Amino acid sequence: MAKKKEEENKKKHTPVVTKKSVQFLEKYINNPAPTGYEWEGQKLWLDYLKPYIDESFIDNYGTAVGVINPKAAFKVVIEAHADEISWYVNYITSDGLIYVIRNGGSDHQIAPSKRVNIHTEKGLVKAVFGWPAIHTRHGDKEQAPELKNIFLDCGCTSKEEVEKLGIHVGCVITYEDEFMVLNDRYYVGRALDNRVGGFMIAEVARLLKENKQKLPFGLYIVNSVQEEIGLRGAEMIAQRIKPNVAIITDVTHDTTTPMINKITQGDLACGKGPVVSYAPAVQTNLNKLLIKTAEKNNIPFQRQASSRSTGTDTDAFAYSNGGVPSALISLPLRYMHTTVEMVHKEDVDNVINLIYQSLLNIKADQDFREFS
Numbered sequence: 001m002a003k004k005k006e007e008e009n010k011k012k013h014t015p016v017v018t019k020k021s022v023q024f025l026e027k028y029i030n031n032p033a034p035t036g037y038e039w040e041g042q043k044l045w046l047d048y049l050k051p052y053i054d055e056s057f058i059d060n061y062g063t064a065v066g067v068i069n070p071k072a073a074f075k076v077v078i079e080a081h082a083d084e085i086s087w088y089v090n091y092i093t094s095d096g097l098i099y100v101i102r103n104g105g106s107d108h109q110i111a112p113s114k115r116v117n118i119h120t121e122k123g124l125v126k127a128v129f130g131w132p133a134i135h136t137r138h139g140d141k142e143q144a145p146e147l148k149n150i151f152l153d154c155g156c157t158s159k160e161e162v163e164k165l166g167i168h169v170g171c172v173i174t175y176e177d178e179f180m181v182l183n184d185r186y187y188v189g190r191a192l193d194n195r196v197g198g199f200m201i202a203e204v205a206r207l208l209k210e211n212k213q214k215l216p217f218g219l220y221i222v223n224s225v226q227e228e229i230g231l232r233g234a235e236m237i238a239q240r241i242k243p244n245v246a247i248i249t250d251v252t253h254d255t256t257t258p259m260i261n262k263i264t265q266g267d268l269a270c271g272k273g274p275v276v277s278y279a280p281a282v283q284t285n286l287n288k289l290l291i292k293t294a295e296k297n298n299i300p301f302q303r304q305a306s307s308r309s310t311g312t313d314t315d316a317f318a319y320s321n322g323g324v325p326s327a328l329i330s331l332p333l334r335y336m337h338t339t340v341e342m343v344h345k346e347d348v349d350n351v352i353n354l355i356y357q358s359l360l361n362i363k364a365d366q367d368f369r370e371f372s
Contacts, residue, residue, distance in 0.1 A: 016349040017203060024048050025179070025199050029189040032117065032174040034086030035104045038062045038225045041082055045198055045223055052205040053221065059240060062225045063233045066205060072218035074364045077246040078204060078355055079234065079313055080197025081227030084190065085337055087173040089118065089152075092163070096156035098127070101147070103172060104228030107337050111150045114339065115176040118154065120166030127154035127173075177339035185345060186270070192333060192341040196348065197249045198223045200331070203352045204359070216364035217244075227313055234316035238324065245286065245325050245362060246317035247355060251343070252277075252304060252330035266304050268332050270344040273300030274351045275330040279310045281318035283325035285368040290327055293358045299350050304330065325368040329354055 017025075028048075033041030042064040046056055053066035064082070085104035092098050098118075112131035117124040130153040131145070143149060152173070156162045179189035187196065201221050208215070220241050224233035227250075238246070254270045255262050268275055276290055294301045309315050310328050318326040331351050334342040 013346050013349070015345075016207070016352045017345070021199075021203060021206070022181075025187065025196070028195055028199060029179040029191055032086075032119070033082055033084055033191070033195070034119075034172050034174050035083040035226055035228045037086075037119065037172055038082045041195065042223065042225075045082065045202065049202045049205055049221065052202075052209040059237055061233060061236060063237045064223045065237065065241070066202075066221040068205065068208065068219040068221070069215055070218055072216070072364070074217040074366075075220060075241060075243040075245075076215075076217050076359065076362060077220045077222050077238075077241060077243040077317065078201045078359070079222040079224060079246060079248050079317065080201050080250065081194045081225070081233065081313055082198050082223045083225055083228050083233075084174070084193070084195065085228055087116075089167060089169050089171040089173065091169070092159045092167070094159050096154070096158050096162050097130075098152035098154065098162065098167070100150065100152065100173060105337050108147045108150055109145050110338050112145050116152065116173050117176055118152070118167055119172045119174070120168075122166035125154055125165050125167060126176075127152045129153075175339045181345075182342065186342045187345060187348065188340055188342050190339040190341065192343055193251045193336055194227065194249075196251070196331060196343055200249055200348060200352050201355065204355045207352070207356050208359070213360065215359065217362065219359065224313055231313050231316040234313035235320070238317045238320035242321050243317070243324055245366070245368070246314070247286075247290075247327055247329065247358065248312055248314040248317060249329045249331065249351060249355065250312040250314075251333040251336065251341075253336060254332045254334045254342075257334055268302050268304060270332045270334060270342065271346060272302055272332070273347060274354050275302045275304045275332060277304050277306055277310055277314070277328040277330060279306035279314075279328070280308065281310055281315045282327050283318065283368055284370060286325045286327040289361060290329065290354065290358050293361050294354055297353065297357050299354050299357070301350075301354070302332070
């Protein structure tokens with residue numbers, strides 16, 4: 001019965017993402033863009049976006065913005081963040097091993113045996129996170145991976161040999177894993193958090209152009225930098241654009257896999273649609289617009305509550321410029337901050353569609369105040 005229902009739902013679903021779009025997504029995900037070093041990814045993103053916008057600009061730290069109808073006084077932002085977690089070279093031993101510190105929320109427990117690229121001025125240097133063989137570890141006294149004991153091996157035997165490769169303290173390090181499609185159902189790769197968000201807002205721009213939609217306001221498609229270390233890119237660009245409304249998209253946890261407590265993390269699943277959030281930073285009337293839009297267009301959605309803050313760029317936009325009506329549409333994701341992040345293809349389509357349809361329901365000079 002459940003299988004029959006799943007097949008019926010699949011028949012009802014009309015894909016939004018095209019084959020050409022997925023080719024861009026693969027290229028975009030495979031390109032490294034660690035926090036503070038996002039520029040190559042931003043170039044790819046803007047190149048893809050340019051046919052669908054009127055103009056673009058990049059701020060001093062690399063946040064990229066495409067604009068539709070730039071002369072309009074009323075400004076609406078749709079936003080995602082472009083950076084991915086990574087590591088920094090922190091210490092090189094006399095025998096050529098490298099110790100690291102985090103750049104963003106990198107998970108030390110997944111590091112052992114991973115292949116990485118060390119980014120130097122001479123180019124990429126290959127390395128691996130080494131780990132003692134199982135034969136050499138001792139039962140209940142085994143050390144777990146920790147920041148203080150994970151290390152990189154680039155095949156050198158001295159500090160001098162490492163430095164000759166162009167490696168120095170401060171070089172950034174990214175994982176080497178690549179994009180794939182799993183069971184014709186999931187997109188899988190590193191940095192889906194949150195370059196899949198940048199992909200989705202670019203797809204919204206594509207749909208607006210292809211469907212010849214004329215918006216009564218200026219639309220700013222924003223791909224922010226430095227979210228992973230404190231929403232910094234969003235803070236800067238919010239002050240520059242000074243939007244009237246902001247719709248943010250990011251990822252959230254699929255809580256159906258083992259070792260996740262639904263009581264504390266909520267009940268959210270890949271394949272069940274976008275997630276709308278309830279939090280102090282989420283403006284109530286704008287959130288109601290998203291929900292009504294989803295219901296009107298038969299877009300499945302889920303709900304999530306966030307204590308105090310959303311932990312996303314929503315917070316940066318909401319509390320800028322005297323208060324900007326802001327809302328969050330999240331994409332359920334499995335295995336966040338690993339190299340095998342997974343999102344459901346239908347959820348990606350539905351997030352794109354929800355943002356697109358919501359924009360069509362926003363009026364120029366719309367007042368979202370609670371007591372208007």
